[in-house]
Amino acid sequence: MVRETPYFSYAVRELPKGCQLCVRGEKLVLFTTGVCPRDCFYCPLSPWRREDVVYANERPVKRVDDIIEEASLQEAKGAGVTGGDPLARLDRTVEYIKLLKENFGEDFHVHLYTTGALATRKNLEKLYDAGLDEIRFHPDLFNPNSRLFKVEIENMKNAFDFDWDVGGEIPSIPGQFEGMKWYAEFLDNLGAKFLNVNELEFSESTLKTLLDRGFQPVSDESAAIKGSLELGLKLLEWGEENTSLSYHLCTAKLKDAVQLRNRLKRMAKKMAKPYMEITEEGTLRFGIAEYGDLDELYEFLVEEAEVPAEWLYVNREKGRIEMPEEVAVELADAVEGDVKFFIVEEYPTWDGLEVERIPLP
Incomplete structure (x- = not known):
């Protein structure tokens, strides 16, 4: 059954390892580039993060030691590698994963988000050899007839040649239930472990675009989009009965009231x-x-x-x-x-x- 977690989120079966560490504030957020093969209308990145820049949490990375210092300050037990699409700067991303594993040991858990557009077998092999533990695919479900979508979906199949955890990560966008169901079934048939669903939120950079498309906030005090949470719950209920995947519905409240606060508490002890x-x-x-x-x-x-x-x-x-x-x-x-x-x-x-x-x- 769909259960509410202690972190204001919802789950079916077991949370992915990356999420287990993240909700406790134990994951370094390693942003390896803002470059991405897609331009999603709901992408929350600020304009200065859409460049080829690197951040470890809020810290701009000027040298690799900045990453180690930030992870040490946080007493991180893992890292979430994100962007942009980290595969758009593959060599850099591979270098950073190796660096983290060498400094903090093989048990330091690293997961990575990608569109899949650049996930060739050769590129995935480099990530696997670097020590990546978990990979999450976010294909462009909004454009299922595009050439890029077909490439993303085909490339995803390459990930199952390696011994790591494979799953999906998508936003819960009102009106997209059929596409979300299709993706869940696709993942399940491939043998994926999980599908993460994120409650959609307004950001400073997406506010006008989302309003123009007819999306509305839950309230004047919230950045969450009306109907997103309910749609996510509907998918979890459907997915529990129709697939063997684990699901995690990550809410706006989790990000603000739990994940960020727990990370800050860990850092405050050092700072x-x-x-x-x-x-x-x-x-x-x-x-x-x-x-x-x-x-x-x-x-x-x-x-x-x-x-x-x-x-x-x-x-x-x-x-x-x-x-x-x-x-x-x-x-x-x-x-x-x-x-x-x-x-x-x-x-x-x-x-x-x-x-x-x-x-x-």
């Missing part, structure tokens, strides 16, 4: 400085002071306000002095002049995205 508090959401909460001359402010806080120097950190890159929240609260009441105090919450990520700022007093 948090002594004066920072780790919140339930995995963000870092602390106080800051802003002033034109940071050296002058630091000297004043240590010598005049008698704040212990070990409680203060001068962050020149962000133009502020950081400190424990309670110290900022006390100083905001006591210090007069142009100094501004705030409580901030930030992601413990490479970019340190600020998610909240509270002025004091």
Whole structure:
């Protein structure tokens, strides 16, 4: 039967190994290129990610050591290799998979997403030899009569020549039930293990396109698309009775409330400085002071306000002095002049995205 998981998602039979690690925040997201043979109208990538760029989580990769550092910071137990289509830069992708396996061992689980357009037997053999554990195919179900779709479907058959987990991964797009059923049966007949279905969401880059096509959000507070979740559940119910595949319906809530939060919590343990508090959401909460001359402010806080120097950190890159929240609260009441105090919450990520700022007093 279709069951609800503890992660706000839905499943039939066993979750793929890649998903098991992902929901616990244990998967590094390794974006090896934004280049892709397709241009799907629902692709959520931002414009700057549609270039030939590499990211490990939020960190731009300038050297291979950036990948190892990010995985270590996260204490990752695996990686999800994505894009674009990682096969569009096959040699780079192969190099990174080998790098992760060499540094973290054979048990470091790596799964990869691909359209299948470039999944020739020769290319798949390179991925397999590099140590790839799981491959997920996302053919263009919207254009089943196109030449590219026929290539994708034919190439998928090559994957079953290798001893790894093979499955599919598709968005749940209202109006596409027949195509989704066809794909599930196709996978099942080939001997695939699973089909992952993702609740469709608006992104900044797809909002206008999806609205123009008649899609609507679930609510004013949600980026999820109306009808997508229900369609996904309908497919799972059908698939349980008509195929032997495992299914996982990955919801918008899972991505935001579970996967991201669990990853942030893992990273926060490594990133948090002594004066920072780790919140339930995995963000870092602390106080800051802003002033034109940071050296002058630091000297004043240590010598005049008698704040212990070990409680203060001068962050020149962000133009502020950081400190424990309670110290900022006390100083905001006591210090007069142009100094501004705030409580901030930030992601413990490479970019340190600020998610909240509270002025004091």
